[in-house]
Amino acid sequence: MPTQRLSMRRIKEVLRLEHFQGLPERAIARSVGVSNGVVHSYLSRARSAGLSWPLPEGMTDEDLELLLFPAPRPASQSPQRPVPDWSYIDKELRRRNVTRRLLWEEYRAVNPDGFGYTWFCTTYEAWKGRVRPSMRQIHLGGKRCSWISPATPSTSSIP
Structure with a gap:
């Protein structure tokens, strides 16, 4: 208060x-x-x-x-910041070596008065609207053991 x-x-x-x-x-x-x-x-x-x-x-x-103590400006008179195209952002993030930081920097280059990086990431996650999926795998001890590495010759046998 x-x-x-x-x-x-x-x-x-x-x-x-x-x-x-x-x-x-x-x-x-x-x-x-x-x-x-x-x-x-x-x-x-x-x-x-x-x-x-x-x-x-x-x-x-x-x-x-x-x-x-001047009265605060109503929200309708505050300047509007441009909102990114989230579908384009989502499509670009699927490409290799494209990060959120890179896309945000491109967004800020076009819109210098745009939103900050934290807002960009949080709003993108909210737009995406889903939790990152994960596939649960149950491993039983000793069931799947492979001691072969890429350095092991291909002629060696598995015990």
Whole structure:
């Protein structure tokens, strides 16, 4: 569960101490009573929003909150990454000396903003939708023993 945000009064105090007093982040953290990481987080949010001290006239707490904590973009507006052609990938993997890494590198060469290697492999496995088949073989001890190796001459007899 995420922690509660600081009150706007305390956030303004962090901004004031950093810009007006020029205190380092540790001193601000001790003064406000929060951790160094929290102070760093709020100051980096303020820098990315272009805020400095004193705050602009007429800025309300709601305006400050919207600047520091912008609403996330809806998923529909996020850029779509191209999805590979899984049937082509499956067909190519059957060829000799073709690896997933090689196919992923080809995919990234065509689509530089494409997905990463881990996503590529996991999604391919999900698309394939099956567990790797294995054939269970039951071996009884001493039933099948062959002591002939490729180095043994072909004229030797089997005991």
